[in-house]
Amino acid sequence: MGLFQHKFRPQFNMNGKQFYYSKSSYNNFSERSIEVPVAKDFFNKYKEKKILEVGNVFKNYNNEKVTWDVIDKFEVSPNVLNIDLMDYEPVNKYDAIVSVSTIEHIGQTTEPTGTYGENTLDKDREAPLKAIIKIYNLLKLEGEAFITVPYGKLVDFKWLIQFNKEYLYLLFAKFGLPKEDVNFIFYKKTDMELMGNPPVQLWEQVNMEQLSDTKFDSPFPCANGIVFIFIKRTKSKDIILNINQPETNLFYNDPDIIPNFYFSKFTHLHSFDSSGWIQIPKQGLISMYPEIQLDNGEYEITIEIEVKGNKRVYFDLSVNNKSFLNYEFAAEKKVKTKFNLSESKNIVSINLYSGTDQEIRGEFRVKQISLAKIIN
Known part of the structure; x- marks a missing residue:
């Protein structure tokens, strides 16, 4: 699997x-x-x-x-x-x-x-x-x-x-x-x-x-x-290629700022298996992404997390050391939302936490966490 x-x-x-x-x-x-x-x-x-x-x-x-x-x-x-x-x-x-x-x-x-x-x-x-x-x-x-x-x-x-x-x-x-x-x-x-x-x-x-x-x-x-x-090739005549032709006006998307969870710069404080399942600790930080600096503009974030064992996983995106977006994940849930950053420079961090229920054990896996800037 x-x-x-x-x-x-x-x-x-x-x-x-x-x-x-x-x-x-x-x-x-x-x-x-x-x-x-x-x-x-x-x-x-x-x-x-x-x-x-x-x-x-x-x-x-x-x-x-x-x-x-x-x-x-x-x-x-x-x-x-x-x-x-x-x-x-x-x-x-x-x-x-x-x-x-x-x-x-x-x-x-x-x-x-x-x-x-x-x-x-x-x-x-x-x-x-x-x-x-x-x-x-x-x-x-x-x-x-x-x-x-x-x-x-x-x-x-x-x-x-x-x-x-x-x-x-x-x-x-x-x-x-x-x-x-x-x-x-x-x-x-x-x-x-x-x-x-x-x-x-x-x-x-x-x-x-x-x-x-x-x-x-x-x-x-x-x-x-x-x-x-x-x-x-069915035509004997070569195609005349003008390598200096001007570019066509197409819309190019920016690459994701955070492309994936398991193979990017996320720090995993707990190991995961071949299917991505991570043991949820009793309480506290599970995974974190190094702080990144973003300029102002509109962004889109997609988060999809699956949880087993009646536990809760909490997603937190902080901007300039203040909590900006918070989501709670139980069972399976996908969130896709847009947000604006108004400051010219923004220090952004993303962390995943476990809940406060210390008696119930569980696992979770991240099917997607991606962050991209929207270019209008």
Whole structure:
């Protein structure tokens, strides 16, 4: 059982075909759990052909010797060409191109740990779309590509773009990708164990609309929705790509300030099991989030907590050392509310407490605590 009490299965379906989740311990708490098995299937289809990988990912999940071409602008590794995809002009085109969890980073700024990304403030929000067009142009006629990117609410994380429908469809309306050459398949992460190596996950194939409110890093780490982009090139003429085209005026959501409970900066004073259950102490502080500074404006907070054992869990959000929002949780309850901060600088803290009943034992788990600023 996971955080949302689903029964886990060892495999997932894609249009009726079964794939087994990746069991690699490498970065497998993320969407790689389903990306890698599909990528392997794609590789096997073309293993005797000329293949390009954009982003040095697949070698971490494959015991075979790397016999395909790999480009990665930042990761220095044997047999990897360190070049920007947009500058890559090979002599011969490719039968197949694969790119896993890479395209969304192209043209964006440095990843939070500083591991990779452009060390510049000059970024292009539509660079990932231009990269997909570049991949199309690098394919031979009848060549195929497999690309994965995060999908849900349109968000600019500075170091990556999470796609949505309006953004994705710019591929056709603005950049000229032939619709008949593309197939989209969407997945949503519906549950996950919170411990284990790798933790067990559950992904479901869904339609585009079912991901419209999906957030990155909430309630589970990394992408909670993804789109598989399958391309088969049927046009012999390359798409003319103007990389200096001005950006389309789209609304980009701000990322959550607090993205999730179990994998973020919350301090857990009591341990939790693989399904997220935390023992409720007799009385006092259970979990706390480090103080954060927020500017003025409108915010939205979502809290969903499940409680067992007739106990109470209390949520408190304090602003400038004064209690600002309070909620009591028993059984199962979800709260979603908006609030305004009027001061130019606000010190905000979030804490969870147990009640005063010292005789009754219980457990609780947090299905979601997320805080985001609303941009009008």
